[in-house]
Amino acid sequence: MRDDANVRSGFNGTLVQGRKPALLVIDFQRGFTETAVSPLASDCSSAVTATNALIDAMRGIGPVIFSVVGYSANMADLGCWGQKCGSLSSLVRGTPPCELDPRLHYDAAVDLILEKTQASAFFGTALAGILASARCDMLIVAGCTTSGCVRASVVDAMQYGFPPFVVRDCVTDRSAAQHESNLIDMSSKYAEVFQLDAMLGILNDMVTPSALN
Template sequence: MDAATDEIYDRAGFGRPVRRGVRPAVLVVDFSYGFTDPQYPTGSDMTDQVLATQRLLGAARSAGAPVLYTTIAYDGGQRAALPWLHKAPGLAALRPGTRLAEIDDRVRPAEADTVLVKTGASAFFGTPLAGILAGLRVDTLIVTGATTSGCVRASVVDAVQYGYPVLVPRECVADRAQGPHEANLFDMHEKYADVVGLDGVVDYLGSFPNATAHPTTDPAEVPA
């Protein structure tokens, strides 16, 4: 954005840094083949962002941080009834049991990870995500995935509204077009999250011992 825009947002009090907690989790939003494989009309080449997320997941698992995924899939009744699919009918191709709804193998879930199926933009809408995060005593959410202007943004906004400070590693989120991608990174950073470099997030995760994010850890034992 230009300097004038930056000045307007700064004067309004936007863009301040969020706090970093000691029990982070990673949320991978819709890195399914329907979005990451350009052979599908809903997809595009997200190779760089998927591989960056692969690196992030390695750091998260080394730190003992929970990893959660979402994918989108619609059954026959949902395809007929949901207003979103009247606005964006291409999404109706995302059906249960098809490759389009499968998580990209390059960031495949581990056995201990959680995979949630959603039918809305936000990872929180109509899913048990909020309860799972509360049960894990997560205090910071790191959000990656697709698309920046759609499901990533919706998930980030809801995460803040549920009380979670949010980090968005810019190398780990992708969109179909650069304009919406950049505009939404700017807006999220100003209002809802810290949009930051992947190296910094990896360093943040690396600052914790392996047991830090384990749900049975006594908070008194977690380093400040």
């Protein structure tokens, strides 16, 4: 999947698969998955279904962490991002757009929900510390959107030293063109990109229990 020009430039390495993975499910909240709830939403059904298979496979292996983006009612914590996308004002904490998609296999007894205000799930959150405490050496990534919050989180994961592994079937974007181009970009420079079946096979071979489960 890597771009030939990037390969010629030396971007031809492969991240090492770890033994203590965590799963990060980015922004599969109603404001992004239900078109009747927010103008930001698109049809994420197939990616949500695929992500549930990934969540189920992670049980007993590593922590499952969900991120949700939302703001105070007065938008004081939105920052300049609102200048690029006015629809972000529909994401008010405590309202339906900031609820997890109810189809997700979220387990309140063991899973964690992180609230964020910007694209990366690392920015302004405790995510890096949580992953370090769990001794995570492999961050599996699902969610939306591929070109936005997924990519931003993947770049930060690389920069914080948590090798990111994006599951292609489990990420989605309202723009098919941006979805494909960003998968190529991440695969070339910042992450490994796997099909769901391949990642499920990797998880099936793992027996190390998570410190958080």
